[in-house]
Amino acid sequence: MKMYDLQSKLNTFYKNYVVLPKSGRDSLFTKKNLNINRLKDGLIEYNEEKGTDYKFAEEPIVQGSVAMSTVIQNDSNDYDIDVAIVFEKDNLPPGTTxxxxxxxxxxxxxxNQFKVEPEAKTNCVRIVYAEGYHIDFAIYRRYKDGKKYIYEHCGSEWRERDPRSLTQWFLEQNKEKDYKLREVVRLLKMFSKSRDGWKNMPGGLIQSVLANEQFQTYERIDERFYYTIKAIKDRLAYNKEVYNPTDSTKSLKLVSKDSTKMDNLYNRLKDKLSKLDILFTSSCTYNQAIEAWGEFFNHDYWAEQREDNKSSVSKSFATSEMDERYDYKETEEFIYNKFPINIQYQLELKCEVLQKNKSTVWLHSLLNQKKLLLPGCYLKFMASTNxxxxxxxxxxxxxxxxxxxxxxxxxxxxxQTDELSHFEPTLFKGDHYVECYIVKEGICVAKQRIGVPIKVS
Incomplete structure (x- = not known):
């Protein structure tokens, strides 16, 4: 029996109530940057006072759900912002404490303005905000083995670990699955946090590993999500062990209560998936389908979608952000997820515009003259570096x-092109940009951006 089609409603729910809006994402990165700067400035004062020379070996690395972009709205401000900071091994004291x-x-x-002082935890140093969220600084040291850097994480002892490996794994898996894995993970996390009384659920990494392992390829979002979480439930019925996808010798169940969390995920999926059985009956009505998904996610949105509650639907759409109106794949990649960044050299970017009348002009000259860069032109980007x-x-x-x-x-x-020039047509309106990166011996040592504001006449 085919599943009742509510893909449009689930897609709207996903975009408006699950995905963290741009303003929320910007706020997280603002807090991240603010506290990185606090740490940098604090290290300067500490060094002056102690006569030391502690400093970052490379730019800090965003990790966890923020780096994977699986943070959801239902986190109730309990956002966990993970940042890896890297030092040279010979620039740190030997002990982790x-x-x-x-x-x-x-x-x-x-x-000084924080009510709770920064605290050293087993695997990080934590800053807690009064609003409920916290920032974890995971500390790493690195040393060179030939031309390759080896990273070690500061926990109860120093353990070899790559600070980018898990993020790279997730982004690669998401890309392989046509950028749909992130969508399933977000919806699963939404379910896991759908009841105030639901404590002790597995963290986002375990849910991401399970979603990737059991991912089901369907065109519709409702079918894709349903069949994936059903496969997760069936898998957990006989096997509740989950291993690190970048090191299969290491379990992600680190303490005894992690087994309880896996039991909870299984039992709660089993219970609430049964509420969706009606979607596979030939007599299922629209309102019954709405009620089934409403019972599953425990969110007011679903009650508003009932045929007798149409007047309230407009309020739901009024709260959505303009940038979430369209269905598009989140294909953007970030250089800090691929390489260490240690800017040591200069990089200059210029752009030459071949206009419709076949004349050429520098982009900066065109914009300085208040002239429009229109669709239908051709751009040649040229980089020069030392x-x-x-x-x-x-x-x-x-x-x-x-x-x-x-x-x-x-x-x-x-x-990667290994060319210092790049060609692009101007297709449509938007404040676009182009970036160039120079990577030497596995490190991004120079980068630059040039804005490409395409207008319409």
Missing amino acids: ATKNVVVNALKKKT VPSPYNVYWKVKNRGDVAKREDCIRGQIE
């Missing part, structure tokens, strides 16, 4: 604006 204390004491110099060869060159083209989203063409993938 002493290392964490350096970071704690540096942060204390710039966080990075000594050999090196690799990567380019990123990001389309922004309503047209890019409507056409499902935001792009943003990072591609």
Whole structure:
């Protein structure tokens, strides 16, 4: 029996009540940057006071659900922002406790306004905000083995671990699944946090691993989600062990209560999936389908979709952000997820415009003259750098604006060309941009962005 089709309603629910809006994502990154700067400034004061020279070896690395972009609205401000900070091995004290204390004491110099002081935990240093969310600084040290950096994480002891590996794994799996894995993970997390009394559920990483392992390929979002979580439930019935996808020798169940969390996920999926059985009956009505999904997600949105509650639907749409109106794949990639960043050299970007009348002009001259860059032109981007060869060159083209989203063409993938020039047509309106990166010995040592504001006459 085919499943009752409510893909449009689930898709609207997903976009308006599950996906964290751009304002929320921007707020998380603002808090992240603010506290990184606090730590940098605190380390300067600490070094001046102690006569030390502690400093980052590379730009901090966003980790966890923020890096994977699986944060959801239903987190009730209990956002866990994970940031990896990396030091050179020979620039740190040998002990993990002493290392964490350096970071704690540096942060204390710039966080006097916090009610709760920064605290050293087993695997991180934590800053807690009064609003409920917290920032975890995971500390790493690195050293070179030939031309490759080896990273070690500061926990109860130093353990070898790559700070980018899990994020890279998720992003690669999401790309392989046509950018649909993230969607399933977000919906599963929404379910896991759908009841106030539901404590002790597995964290986002375990849910992501299970969703990837059991991912079911269906065109419709409701079928894709249903059959994936059903497969997860069936799998958990006989096997509740989950291993690190980047190191299959390590379990993600670290403490005894993690087994309880896996039991809870299984039992709650089993119970609430049974409420969706009606979707597979030939007599299922629209209102019955709405009620079934409403029981599953426990969210007011579903009651508003009943045929007798149509007047309240408009209120739901009024709260959605404009940038979530369109269905488009989240294809953008970020250089910090691919390489360590340590900017040491210069990179200059210029753009030459071949206009419709076949004349050429520099983009900056065109914009300085208040003239429009219109669709139908051709652009030649040229990079120059003082990075000594050999090196690799990567380019990123990001389309922004309503047209890019409507056409499902935001792009943003990072591609290696090893060429210092790149060509692009101007297709549609939007404040787009192009970035170039120079990578030498596995490190991004130079980067630059140039804005490409395409208008309509």
